[in-house]
Amino acid sequence: MAAVRFSVLVLLLVQQVFAVYRDCSDFDSLKNCNECIRCGGHWCNDPNEEQRCTTMRYDNWCTGKQEKLKFLTNVDEDGTFVQPKYRVRTLTIGMDDRFDISYPSKSKEPKVEIVVNTTQTSNFQVSNKTSCYDSTCTTTIKANPETNFCAANGGISEYFHVKLSVEGIKEEVVTKFHVPCACACSAKVEERSPVCNGRGSLSCGVCTCNEGWKGAFCETPICEVKRGxxxxxxxxxxxxxxxxxxxxxxxxxxxxxxxxxxxxxxxKDNYCADICMTINDCDDCFLNPIPGRCQTCHFALFRQNYNETLMTQKDDFNRHVWVRCNGSIDECYYEYAAMRDEYDETFFMVTKSCDPVQERRAGAVSLTLPIVLGVIALVVAAAATVGYMMWKNRPPPVPMADPMYQNIDAEDCTGENPLYKPPTSSFKNPTYGKW
Incomplete structure (x- = not known):
């Protein structure tokens, strides 16, 4: 004779989660993929589809652009005394799972205990029914997550586990239910999306508009006051x-x-003025070639030496960080590069100027001293080379130790000049005494 018993002994182990109430009465009003699947709906990622969330997927609806939820592979493992001993199933909101667990029992009314723990709220249903026949009992379990199961911060993989134990049997039965509580597309955000006219971020086919804009594609401005x-x-x-x-x-x-x-x-708050226009309003700062903050500018403006490697820097949107600008002061044309950091401080580097002092300081290192030192070094090296060559090619010294030079007599060093005439010792004036 078969015996049937309904067991209501269920223990819950739930993580602390705030109470959730979700209004799923109007699927057409659900404009968010996460909220759609948390209500048990199906989501369309096509931004041009009018009905984004629906409970029934009819023909030709959102062809090729339906959001696919993460499903785990089903697992069934038998134990020694209970079959199955371990199960894995994926359930979406609104789905239920019914399965049988068989085990030997001498009692027609075995004591069955069920414990459930979850990563989300306690909004799920688990029921069981046990029937026995001919020393074998079967417990049927039914489980399903409700619309308020997923918390507001639920992820793409949430779980609740059902553990069944039977008095007199050491083996326990564990069923792991995987419940998607978020869409995978929600983690992919395209900022400044062309679909949103560059005025919002696109995720799951929905535009989240920047401040001051509204509409499905951020096409409508929110005007506060119009100027006359x-x-x-x-x-x-x-x-x-x-x-x-x-x-x-x-x-x-x-x-x-x-x-x-x-x-x-x-x-945008200053007539779309670019960084060059802003810096040119402080053109006096270009007259001082010393790096540092310009004290005459009404905003934080700093000058630094030119570094060519900085010109290749780009931001997360592949835009150049340093912008090339130009200007003139008293018919002196100059070129420079400028950038503004996250602290709203502005920097500029002069790259070309008609002022020779500015030109010398344009490089990251002053060129004057290295050039002068280089020229001096070349002159010294050339002089040293010439001196060495002259010393190497000098005439040999007179060999004073040679006997030929030591035996020269004094007479060999004197002689009589045949043209020599002795001087006149006296002179008589012929006119003397005639006056």
Whole structure:
């Protein structure tokens, strides 16, 4: 005779999770992939699909762009006395799993204990029913996660484990239920996405708009106050719309370009002025060739020696960190490179100037001293070489120790000059005494 018994002894071990209430009454209003699957829906990553979340996947809906959830491989392992002893299954919200566990028992009403622990909330159902026949009992377990099972920070792989133990049997039955509580696409974020018109981030086919924009593709500005004057030109500069670095938007504010050289420094609150315009307002700083902070500028501006290797630096968006600029002071044309760091401090390096002092300081190291020292070294080396050659090729010394030179008599050193005439010792004036 078969005996059937319903057991309600269930122990719960749940991690501390805040209470969750999720409204899944209107799937059309769910615009987030994570919330969609947490309500048991299916998500479409196509930004042009009107119905992004649905419970039923009908034909021709979101072809090729449906979000695929992570599923674990099913596992079934039998034990010595219980079959199965270990199971692995993946359940999505709204799905249930029903399975039988068989084991020998002398009692027609064995004591069955079930313990459940979870990485999320306690919003799941686990029930069991035991029937025995001819010394063999079978416990049927049914489990399913509810719509509030996933917490707000649930990940792509969450779990709850069901452990069953039978009195008199040492083996325990463990079933591991894997529940996806987040979409894999939610971890992939494309910032400044073209789909969002460069005004928001794209994830799972949904645009999260930057401040001041709204719409499915961040196409609609949120205007606070419209100005009545000419709002997108700076009369103190050149009256060009948005400094030539942007266009005047619907809210009468400049929308700066994002794909031009130096666009990372375009100031949307200052008519899209670029970094060159800002530095040129402090052109007095170029008159001082000494590196350091310029004291006459109204913002933090620093001069440093030119380092060519810095010109190749790029940011995370593959944009050059250093921007090439130019200007002139009193008909003196100069070129320089500039950048602004995360502390809003601006730096510049002069690369070309009509001032010879500026030219000498353009390099990372002063060129004057090395050149002078090099010339002096060359002159000294040449003089040393010439001196050595003259010394090496000098005439041999007179061999004074030779006997031929020691036996020369004094007479050999004197002689009588045949042209010599002795001097006149006296002279008589013929006119003397005639006066």
């Amino acid at each position: 004057d000419v709002p997108c030109t700076d009369s103190s500069r050149d009256n060009i719309e948005c400094s030539g670095n942007g266009v005047c938007g619907p809210c009468d504010k400049c929308e700066c370009f994002t794909d031009r050289e130096g666009s990372r420094y375009f100031d």
